[in-house]
Amino acid sequence: MDKRSQQQQLQHLYWRACFGATPALIQDERKTSIRQLVKKLLKDSAAFTPLNGAEQTDRRKKLRGLVKEGAVDRNGIKQQIQRQNEQIRDLNAQWLDRMASGEGVLREKLAFFWHNHFACRVRNPMAVQQYVNTIRQHALGKFGDLLMVVSKEPAMLQFLNNQQNRKNAPNENFAREVMELFTLGRGNYTEHDIKEAARAFTGWGFNAETEFVFRPRQHDDGAKTIFGKTGDFAGEDVIQLLLAQKQTARFITTKLYRFLVDDQPATDSTTTKRLDTLTSQFYASGYDIAGLVQTILTADWFYENRYVGNRVKSPVELLVGMQHSLNITFPQKQPLVFVQKTLGQVLFYPPNVAGWPSGRNWIDSSSLLFRMKLPDVILKAAAVSVRPKEDGDVNTQVLDRKGNGFANVTADWATFNNAFSDVPDSNLPDALAQFLLQQPLGKAQRQLVMQRLKTGESRPEQIKNLTVALMALPEYQLC
Amino acid sequence: MKRRDFLQQSGLTVAGTMLIPNFLKAFEMNRLATPVTGGKTLVIVQLSGGNDGLNTVVPFRNDIYYRERPTLAIPSEKVLKLNDEIGLNPAMESLKSLYDDGLVTVVNNVGYPNPDRSHFRSMDIWQTASRSDQHLSTGWLGRYLDANCSGSGCLPYQAIEVDDTLSLALKGKQVNGLAMLDPKKLYNQTQNSFVHGLANVKTDHAAGSDNLHYLYKTLAETNSSAAYVYDKAGKFGNAVHRTQGAYPATELGNRLKTVSELIQSGVATSVYYISISGFDTHINQPGQQERLLRQYADAVKAFMGDMKATNREQDVLLMTFSEFGRRVKQNASNGTDHGTANNVFLIGGDLRPGKVFNEAPNLTNLDEGDLTYTVDFRTIYASLLRNWLKADDVAILGQKFDTLNFV
Numbered sequence: 001m002d003k004r005s006q007q008q009q010l011q012h013l014y015w016r017a018c019f020g021a022t023p024a025l026i027q028d029e030r031k032t033s034i035r036q037l038v039k040k041l042l043k044d045s046a047a048f049t050p051l052n053g054a055e056q057t058d059r060r061k062k063l064r065g066l067v068k069e070g071a072v073d074r075n076g077i078k079q080q081i082q083r084q085n086e087q088i089r090d091l092n093a094q095w096l097d098r099m100a101s102g103e104g105v106l107r108e109k110l111a112f113f114w115h116n117h118f119a120c121r122v123r124n125p126m127a128v129q130q131y132v133n134t135i136r137q138h139a140l141g142k143f144g145d146l147l148m149v150v151s152k153e154p155a156m157l158q159f160l161n162n163q164q165n166r167k168n169a170p171n172e173n174f175a176r177e178v179m180e181l182f183t184l185g186r187g188n189y190t191e192h193d194i195k196e197a198a199r200a201f202t203g204w205g206f207n208a209e210t211e212f213v214f215r216p217r218q219h220d221d222g223a224k225t226i227f228g229k230t231g232d233f234a235g236e237d238v239i240q241l242l243l244a245q246k247q248t249a250r251f252i253t254t255k256l257y258r259f260l261v262d263d264q265p266a267t268d269s270t271t272t273k274r275l276d277t278l279t280s281q282f283y284a285s286g287y288d289i290a291g292l293v294q295t296i297l298t299a300d301w302f303y304e305n306r307y308v309g310n311r312v313k314s315p316v317e318l319l320v321g322m323q324h325s326l327n328i329t330f331p332q333k334q335p336l337v338f339v340q341k342t343l344g345q346v347l348f349y350p351p352n353v354a355g356w357p358s359g360r361n362w363i364d365s366s367s368l369l370f371r372m373k374l375p376d377v378i379l380k381a382a383a384v385s386v387r388p389k390e391d392g393d394v395n396t397q398v399l400d401r402k403g404n405g406f407a408n409v410t411a412d413w414a415t416f417n418n419a420f421s422d423v424p425d426s427n428l429p430d431a432l433a434q435f436l437l438q439q440p441l442g443k444a445q446r447q448l449v450m451q452r453l454k455t456g457e458s459r460p461e462q463i464k465n466l467t468v469a470l471m472a473l474p475e476y477q478l479c
Numbered sequence: 480m481k482r483r484d485f486l487q488q489s490g491l492t493v494a495g496t497m498l499i500p501n502f503l504k505a506f507e508m509n510r511l512a513t514p515v516t517g518g519k520t521l522v523i524v525q526l527s528g529g530n531d532g533l534n535t536v537v538p539f540r541n542d543i544y545y546r547e548r549p550t551l552a553i554p555s556e557k558v559l560k561l562n563d564e565i566g567l568n569p570a571m572e573s574l575k576s577l578y579d580d581g582l583v584t585v586v587n588n589v590g591y592p593n594p595d596r597s598h599f600r601s602m603d604i605w606q607t608a609s610r611s612d613q614h615l616s617t618g619w620l621g622r623y624l625d626a627n628c629s630g631s632g633c634l635p636y637q638a639i640e641v642d643d644t645l646s647l648a649l650k651g652k653q654v655n656g657l658a659m660l661d662p663k664k665l666y667n668q669t670q671n672s673f674v675h676g677l678a679n680v681k682t683d684h685a686a687g688s689d690n691l692h693y694l695y696k697t698l699a700e701t702n703s704s705a706a707y708v709y710d711k712a713g714k715f716g717n718a719v720h721r722t723q724g725a726y727p728a729t730e731l732g733n734r735l736k737t738v739s740e741l742i743q744s745g746v747a748t749s750v751y752y753i754s755i756s757g758f759d760t761h762i763n764q765p766g767q768q769e770r771l772l773r774q775y776a777d778a779v780k781a782f783m784g785d786m787k788a789t790n791r792e793q794d795v796l797l798m799t800f801s802e803f804g805r806r807v808k809q810n811a812s813n814g815t816d817h818g819t820a821n822n823v824f825l826i827g828g829d830l831r832p833g834k835v836f837n838e839a840p841n842l843t844n845l846d847e848g849d850l851t852y853t854v855d856f857r858t859i860y861a862s863l864l865r866n867w868l869k870a871d872d873v874a875i876l877g878q879k880f881d882t883l884n885f886v
Contacts, residue, residue: 365635390527
């Protein structure tokens with residue numbers, strides 16, 4: 001099987017396991033083996049530093065009380081909601097910054113995967129902060145631990161209505177999604193399993209300090225039968241029952257494979273066998289996420305031509321990828337939210353518990369045209385002519401729709417240019433394409449890119465114009 | 480390959496219109512101008528945020544309504560009466576006059592089982608036509624487009640959203656609708672030499688990746704759709720067809736005006752989609768909602784007047800929905816919180832019976848303070864798909880729903 005250039009294979013690793021690499025890093029690591037690089041990535045992600053800044057806010061119920069007493073007026077409420085939204089927006093920008101930083105990025109990439117897997121959307125900034133730190137902390141640990149802690153996150157309990165899950169009035173939402181979306185997948189459980197599991201999760205809730213609490217008086221401690229086993233199961237027992245099913249390992253392995261390797265896995269026997277082996281390894285390792293990731297990233301098949309450059313970057317991957325390769329700084333946060341919103345992926349605002357649809361779903365006529373315009377907007381402060389839709393929720397209007405603030409964006413062109421200092425002018429387009437694109441640069445495309453150059457331009461201007469043009473190609477939408 | 484197939488493929492999926500020889504272009508236009516729906520057009524106006532249905536269609540004889548809404552209820556004498564039970568919000572005089580002309584059907588109590596009170600989730604459900612425990616990544620109108628794909632390709636502009644970005648409702652598996660705030664803007668975007676040049680690049684199917692091919696295909700379709708709509712709408716010279724109709728200078732007014740111009744210019748589009756926002760009225764509802772309802776009613780009246788003046792009143796059907804209604808009981812901030820079942824308006828299209836379609840909401844049979852639905856919204860979709868757009872509703876909705884006899 002023919003393969004892409006060695007440089008593109010290296011970049012393949014950094015695109016899939018991280019958010020791309022800088023040209024300097026690619027040069028530095030040219031001679032390091034894949035095995036060594038993956039080890040390095042894991043080591044570099046060993047430490048965990050939490051995101052911070054969210055404040056404890058009054059619960060809505062309490063706010064309503066204050067309004068009734070006249071202690072807070074409507075303006076006061078509006079301001080409070082506004083402040084909450086701004087804090088979530090700040091967390092969003094802070095996380096993007098970590099992703100783009102190039103440090104400990106394998107952890108951030110996996111956390112990004114888990115954010116989509118354990119998709120959750122709430123208004124309380126403290127709950128959001130705890131939730132994101134939990135998935136970041138356990139992103140490369142044991143899946144069982146991650147599942148347990150994320151199930152006890154106030155954000156998740158709130159989002160899936162487990163606060164309302166009581167002994168005498170069970171709410172099945174959490175129990176259903178934990179099976180359908182978090183562990184087994186549709187078709188691997190019965191409605192009866194859900195009903196019984198919901199009873200086991202009764203009493204799981206959280207308090208005004210955004211802490212998990214177990215409320216024994218709301219808990220149904222009678223016998224339940226789940227997956228054919230009977231006992232007076234509590235919520236923790238259900239999590240263990242789910243982990244005991246090998247199907248959970250298969251479901252998670254397949255989803256991670258889709259994320260790291262191939263959005264639409266083939267159904268041939270090679271792929272099936274490969275997924276079987278990965279599943280068994282994951283299950284036998286006690287759900288060791290880092291181990292599974294390492295196996296995938298160091299496998300020969302991971303670098304096969306058909307996988308390289310055949311994944312549609314999600315909006316966050318596109319944005320962070322640009323940020324990282326050019327070390328772009330956004331002094332204002334609004335443009336970051338604007339891009340996410342226009343392209344349909346705002347961190348902490350997934351459309352529903354199933355997460356964002358992926359792959360080709362990101363691409364339609366308007367999103368493609370905006371993606372192709374984006375390098376011009378970010379790197380040349382070109383005017384923005386589109387406005388994303390309002391989502392209908394009066395409380396998220398702070399994420400306003402105007403594309404202002406791009407004028408102050410800066411990129412570290414000096415460092416970027418430096419990496420190409422040995423390249424003669426005539427080779428610049430191809431050297432840049434080799435770095436920016438995971439697909440070959442076609443003849444016609446090369447011609448169109450070259451048309452963006454004007455005679456007599458300085459070398460930095462040439463590099464900038466070529467980079468902006470290459471980033472505007474459909475090829476740049478893939479990684 | 481037959482010559483005819485070749486012509487169709489080269490005209491539609493590979494090259495942009497600008498490079499097609501004139502004889503081919505004429506061929507393409509002829510083919511495209513043949514309406515696929517028997518000339519019927521569906522216009523959808525989505526009210527985002529959860530419009531308060533009880534203050535839109537007011538049950539003015541109902542004591543519970545007045546009891547639960549001490550400061551929000553609309554006094555009976557102000558209501559624009561539709562029958563002896565319900566009437567319209569006083570801000571909707573324009574809609575009332577359309578109703579008096581027999582153009583408006585009001586469907587009460589529309590919803591779905593196990594309603595979700597989250598904006599995003601409930602809007603998802605309405606846009607994908609899913610069950611409330613099901614997550615779909617295609618919209619019902621996107622699947623309508625899929626169903627219309629033929630051997631020679633798919634036509635994105637069969638469904639146009641008048642906006643900068645595309646809603647899930649118009650995303651299909653094989654093809655997506657076209658988002659276009661105005662034909663000239665989109666055309667200009669695709670005409671810059673870089674984008675246009677790329678749209679005409681032939682990508683090799685065999686080599687490279689499927690996804691790369693998909694990106695280039697989307698670009699080519701966008702390019703040719705934009706050129707087609709722009710050419711069509713600007714028959715003489717470069718000016719987009721201008722309607723004679725007078726529209727209010729509101730966002731909805733402007734967008735419906737664009738729809739009218741596209742319809743009048745004979746663009747082969749069968750579905751138009753528009754959304755307006757601001758209906759999430761938790762606080763100080765009355766002023767806000769009245770302003771929005773007035774804008775809605777005035778814009779729709781102008782649009783229907785324009786359709787009548789150009790003899791298209793019977794071929795154009797406008798549907799309005801919101802992701803949910805609001806609770807019966809008002810809240811402490813002179814507003815209302817998220818609820819469930821709501822009303823749907825169907826306007827124009829020579830409907831029978833063209834009146835109030837079903838019973839008024841039952842305020843004594845509430846589900847935890849919320850209205851109980853009696854009409855599944857998917858039965859409305861099924862009726863529109865099967866009877867109005869002449870499409871395969873079962874394939875598009877994934878199951879058979881009863882159709883309502885309003886079409």
